[in-house]
Amino acid sequence: MQLKMTNLKSIINTAAVLLLTVVVTSVQAQQVVVTDSTAINDRVEVEKDTVKPFEKFKVDGVAAVVGDFVVLESDIDKMYIELQSQGVSIKDVTNCNLAGRLLENKLYAHHAVQDSLVVSDAEIGAEVDQQLAYMTQQVGSLEKVLEFYKKDNEAEFRAELFEINKQNRLASNMQRKIVDAVEITPEEVREFFTNISEEERPVFGDEVEVAQIVVKPEIPQEEKQRIIDRLNEMREDVIENDASFNTKAVLYSQDPGSKSSGGKISLSRTDPFVKEFKDAAFSLQEGEISKPFKTEFGYHILTVDKIRGQQVDVRHILLIPDVTEETKNEARELIGNVRDRIRNDEITFAAAAREVSDEKETRESGGKLVNPTTGDTRFELTKIDPLLYEQVVNLEEGEVSLVLTDQDNTGRPFYKIITVLNRYPEHQANYAQDYNKIKDLALRDKQLKAIEKWQKEKIKETYVKVNGDYRECEYTSNWLKK
Numbered sequence: 123m124q125l126k127m128t129n130l131k132s133i134i135n136t137a138a139v140l141l142l143t144v145v146v147t148s149v150q151a152q153q154v155v156v157t158d159s160t161a162i163n164d165r166v167e168v169e170k171d172t173v174k175p176f177e178k179f180k181v182d183g184v185a186a187v188v189g190d191f192v193v194l195e196s197d198i199d200k201m202y203i204e205l206q207s208q209g210v211s212i213k214d215v216t217n218c219n220l221a222g223r224l225l226e227n228k229l230y231a232h233h234a235v236q237d238s239l240v241v242s243d244a245e246i247g248a249e250v251d252q253q254l255a256y257m258t259q260q261v262g263s264l265e266k267v268l269e270f271y272k273k274d275n276e277a278e279f280r281a282e283l284f285e286i287n288k289q290n291r292l293a294s295n296m297q298r299k300i301v302d303a304v305e306i307t308p309e310e311v312r313e314f315f316t317n318i319s320e321e322e323r324p325v326f327g328d329e330v331e332v333a334q335i336v337v338k339p340e341i342p343q344e345e346k347q348r349i350i351d352r353l354n355e356m357r358e359d360v361i362e363n364d365a366s367f368n369t370k371a372v373l374y375s376q377d378p379g380s381k382s383s384g385g386k387i388s389l390s391r392t393d394p395f396v397k398e399f400k401d402a403a404f405s406l407q408e409g410e411i412s413k414p415f416k417t418e419f420g421y422h423i424l425t426v427d428k429i430r431g432q433q434v435d436v437r438h439i440l441l442i443p444d445v446t447e448e449t450k451n452e453a454r455e456l457i458g459n460v461r462d463r464i465r466n467d468e469i470t471f472a473a474a475a476r477e478v479s480d481e482k483e484t485r486e487s488g489g490k491l492v493n494p495t496t497g498d499t500r501f502e503l504t505k506i507d508p509l510l511y512e513q514v515v516n517l518e519e520g521e522v523s524l525v526l527t528d529q530d531n532t533g534r535p536f537y538k539i540i541t542v543l544n545r546y547p548e549h550q551a552n553y554a555q556d557y558n559k560i561k562d563l564a565l566r567d568k569q570l571k572a573i574e575k576w577q578k579e580k581i582k583e584t585y586v587k588v589n590g591d592y593r594e595c596e597y598t599s600n601w602l603k604k
Contacts, residue, residue: 185589186586188584198224217591218595225588225601229581230293230297231289233296241288244430250283300576304568330500330544331500333475334540335479336538337460339445339449349443354414371437377419385438385439387437402415411425422440472490496558517540522540581601
């Protein structure tokens with residue numbers, strides 16, 4: 123049976139949505155209350171098993187019940203408000219659409235609990251801390267935040283945010299467990315491709331393969347020592363004079379993510395922090411302050427506020443050493459000379475990258491960039507980062523750009539040259555040439571089917587009760603169990 127074009131488009135459009143079907147809460151204030159619902163455990167004693175129905179009860183405003191969780195009518199209203207506040211068109215969005223999304227969310231969360239998927243309360247608490255800190259920074263005070271969200275006190279708001287985040291994390295973990303178990307074989311990829319008729323095969327836009335050479339200005343040793351000495355002074359002031367670490371972080375730290383909260387960060391051993399930072403965080407006792415240590419971001423001192431099993435609450439101060447005009451000029455001159463050698467055919471671009479490039483991620487591959495979205499080396503021009511697009515759009519194959527100035531994640535400048543290794547004009551999907559893209563489409567298709575199969579099976583065995591007008595909706599899933 124041939125795969126219709128509408129289905130193929132659905133697979134492509136569902137790429138980002140597949141792993142994020144649940145509404146995931148962001149630290150941004152306007153996104154916090156998208157799924158404001160309450161675990162039914164707080165209101166009524168329920169059976170944990172999923173088949174036996176609940177005892178009859180009446181709760182005003184309950185649109186639906188899924189397992190141990192409820193969907194409130196107010197949740198649906200709030201989703202409308204949130205979509206509008208984010209600039210999303212709601213022209214074709216109905217209450218039924220939103221109700222269906224929330225039902226899915228609760229189904230995932232319920233079965234995450236049934237499957238004993240662990241969500242750390244400490245991690246959720248840390249997320250709530252970050253959300254409140256962000257919101258307070260945005261509007262000026264906690265009192266204004268509570269007024270905006272019509273909450274009587276901080277404890278009430280924290281409890282609500284905690285429940286929202288926990289349910290979303292449960293739902294996300296459950297869905298990830300489903301799709302992570304899906305694998306695809308080369309034969310399945312071939313079958314997927316051959317089932318698409320030739321006239322319905324997707325068209326891939328103009329693509330390029332790009333390489334770059336990066337030269338970073340050196341940081342003078344005296345500048346590094348100045349930063350270390352400054353951190354040692356702060357450390358000694360806190361230890362010997364009982365100065366406030368929090369205040370120093372607010373005043374002096376150059377980490378924008380934690381500066382306003384006094385350098386506070388909560389992390390576990392599995393969180394994606396750099397190794398040096400985690401090593402320092404988990405080597406100290408409560409109240410201890412580390413000596414200055416270096417990461418790729420700069421130099422830090424760190425103190426542990428609280429240890430909670432595998433979770434620690436720390437505060438840190440980051441200072442970033444700077445480069446000088448002299449070292450910037452040296453770096454610019456070096457990469458200019460490299461560019462001249464390449465253009466004069468004295469050295470290949472790849473060999474020059476291996477010889478001088480300071481970008482360790484690309485140096486050994488001759489400077490070749492990897493597309494972070496697809497994992498291969500091709501970049502579709504219509505989807506490329508705008509800055510990179512401007513740098514490569516007018517380059518011919520083999521041409522070397524002028525020396526370009528960029529910034530690293532600390533704001534320090536560096537210099538680079540870019541070349542286009544290959545250009546691939548717009549073309550209809552070709553199995554050999556576009557295997558990785560076709561494999562990705564085939565995998566998404568298989569993941570979608572796995573999700574649909576899981577939902578169909580779990581809805582059958584889960585207690586689901588849809589109330590009032592929401593029984594009149596036409597859902598894509600069998601929530602009404604007809």
